[in-house]
Amino acid sequence: MSQSVIIVGGGVAGIAAGVALSEEGLHVTLIEKRPLLGGRASSFTDPTTGERLDECQHGTMRCCTNLADLLERLGVHDKIKYHDRLFFLDKEGRQSVIEGCGLPAPGHTALSFLAFKSLGVKDKVGIGRAMIAMLRAGEKPEHEEIAVSDWFVKMGQTGNAVARFWRPILVSACNENLDRISCRHAFKIFCDGFLSSPTAFHFGIPSLPLGSLYHEPSVKWIEARGGTVRTKTVVERIEIEDGRATGVTLANGENLKADAVISALQFDLLLKVLPPEVAAIPLFARLSEIELSPIMGVHLWFKERIDAPEALAILDRRIEWIFNKDKSWNRPPSAGTYLSLVISASYPYTGMSKEEILAFVLEEVSACLPQFAGATLLKSQVIRWPKATISPKPGVDALRPKSKTLIQNFYLAGEWTDTDWPSTMEGACRSGYLAAEAVLQDTGISKSLLAPDLPATGFARFLRKK
Ligand SMILES: Cc1cc2nc3c(=O)[nH]c(=O)nc-3n(C[C@H](O)[C@H](O)[C@H](O)COP(=O)(O)OP(=O)(O)OC[C@H]3O[C@@H](n4cnc5c(N)ncnc54)[C@H](O)[C@@H]3O)c2cc1C
Structure with a gap:
């Protein structure tokens, strides 16, 4: 296939789109302004030691099936070490562990939860009730409008349960305070990450720097399939003429043409490189309301x-x-x-x-x-x-656009797009695959690239409402 695609931004979203499209035979040009691919999940070189270091620790979970799929394609999934025991330490110095016990889901961690030293009986009974309610809640529009902190009050959760259970897990997973997390996101994290499948909560830690996990393997993959990766290259403008994307202009003045353009930039940076009249279209202008x-x-x-x-x-x-x-x-x-x-x-x-x-x-x-x-x-x-x-705030999902835009041959990726996931590497990867699916669809290829979620097992199959 001779179709050419420019992908702007070499974070996980851009990599996922580039990997998927080059596998389908499209000619990919991936443009990244920094020296290494990986974006927010990347590394820098320590000037004193020359060591590659991560800007911030990243972790994943077994429920992140698309990230696992991407890393598998790149041949580095074995560089994620999954831990089947999660350790917690409280202020009194008591250590507790959450681990599997062989019971069917959602009871697969029940024994370690019952033994959790930082929680009392009343806390645990309330948490158990709330977990079942989350599984039974299904997907209702009102879940997008309610903050999970309010729902915990409604569900009679104790202060201790919130402080020592709900808060640590949800704030880490969503990077936001409980009053700024919608029920929809909170329920998803618990249902997909903990309750539906016995291995979903296994916590993956990279055994090498993020830059090494993403950069060299992605460059090798894309170049081996005839594509190009240009790092230290800044896109100054995405060119849109007569309602159609034609290519990009780089900061050095170079103009690159392509049959399709995917933006895999963070939304605030996208608004800066779109022509002003395009950035003013409500679909794009509303992005600045995302916090x-x-x-x-x-x-x-x-x-x-x-x-x-x-x-x-x-x-x-x-x-x-x-x-x-x-x-x-x-x-x-x-x-x-x-x-x-x-x-x-x-x-x-x-x-x-x-x-x-x-x-x-x-x-x-x-x-x-x-x-x-x-x-x-x-x-x-x-x-x-x-x-x-x-911020997975109540109302945010209405602002997250699909990958296909009003502009012909112009697609959006990035963890902030409508992925049904919070702002994570998994969300970024899904967005890249979804953008790649949209490009393929417009070239006449109907193909699903998303990896399936872990299936609900045990009693969770009957309890969980979709
Ligand atoms: C400190 C921190 C900790 C995190 N911890 C976790 C975690 O533990 N687990 C998890 O799953 N997620 C975590 N996340 C979230 C995760 O990193 C992001 O959701 C994900 O990496 C976003 O990927 P992306 O490709 O959508 O965007 P980005 O990574 O932002 O990629 C956009 C890319 O575009 C490039 N770019 C920008 N402007 C231009 C331009 N003009 N021209 C060319 N290139 C340009 C940028 O350099 C960047 O590489 C964390 C994020 C941060 C910041």
């Missing part, structure tokens, strides 16, 4: 090699997750210890200095992992992403 929420990542390097769990969810504190990169990346003991911490919905820290952040973070690390008290901190980095992900 974004911040994440903060803190990296700590210690001189000594100190043992710590590979991934630990922290309850009752400002830090939400501690990841031990020595274990994930199999770093040699001589490299000391490298911890990566994540704080989602990091609104309170926007105005704080790096020194203030470092001070509370180090205090909390020592409180959670006493073996780090007195360790020699060699280096640290605080990375703030003010516009990390879209």
Whole structure:
């Protein structure tokens, strides 16, 4: 097939579209402004050590079937280590684990949940009731309009259940506070991620930097199929003439033509490269109503090699997750210890200095992992992403467009588009596949590229309403 496609933006969405379309024989040109592909899920090179480091820790779950499909195609799915036990640590130093127990879904983690030390009987009974209600809720338009914090009140959830169960899981998954997460998104996370299938909650951690997971394998894939990947290349304008996309103009003045153009940019950046008269069309103009929420990542390097769990969810504190990169990346003991911490919905820290952040973070690390008290901190980095992900607020889904636009041969990808998923790598991957499906459809090929969801099993098959 001689059809040519330009994809603007080499994040997970752009990669997914490029991989799928080059596999179908289209000539793909993927354009990315940064040195490495991967976008928000990418890496940078440490100027002092030359080491490839992630800007912020990323994780996935077994329910992210399209991301798994993409990584499988790229030959790197085995670089994701899936953990079938999730560890939680509360302020009193009690550690609990969520793990499978062999019962059918949705009871597959019931025994570990009953033994969860940070929750009392009343908390657990309420959580169980709410989980069944989530499975039975089906997909109703009103779920898009109600904040899950209000629903928890209606469901009589205890303060402890919210603080030590619902909040840690949903805020990490959605990168947003509970009063800014719609029931639709919250229910989806629990139904798809925890309740329907016994393996869905298994937590995947990359065993190599994100840049290495995405960049080289994607370049190799696309180039092997006759496509081109241009990094360090900035698209200044997407060219649209007479209601039809014709190509792009680069910052260096070069003009590239193609039969179709996919934008895989974040929506605020898309609005900047569209011709003003196109950006003013309501479909695009309304995108500026989508709100974004911040994440903060803190990296700590210690001189000594100190043992710590590979991934630990922290309850009752400002830090939400501690990841031990020595274990994930199999770093040699001589490299000391490298911890990566994540704080989602990091609104309170926007105005704080790096020194203030470092001070509370180090205090909390020592409180959670006493073996780090007195360790020699060699280096640290605080990375703030003010516009990390879209807010899954009530009403947001009405603003998320489909991949096919009013403009002929112009398609949208990006985790913010209408993927039915929150702002994640899985959402980005789905959007890329959906945009590729739309391009193929317009060339006369009807093909479904989306990987199927994990099927509901056990009693969840009967309980879950679609
Ligand atoms: C700190 C942080 C932590 C996260 N943690 C997780 C997690 O644990 N699990 C998870 O699933 N998701 C996580 N996410 C969300 C996930 O990273 C994103 O949803 C996903 O990567 C978005 O992919 P995308 O391709 O849609 O967009 P992007 O990654 O934003 O890709 C857009 C690309 O376009 C490029 N670009 C921009 N302008 C131009 C231009 N003019 N010309 C050419 N190229 C351009 C950008 O450089 C970028 O590479 C996290 C996000 C952040 C920021």
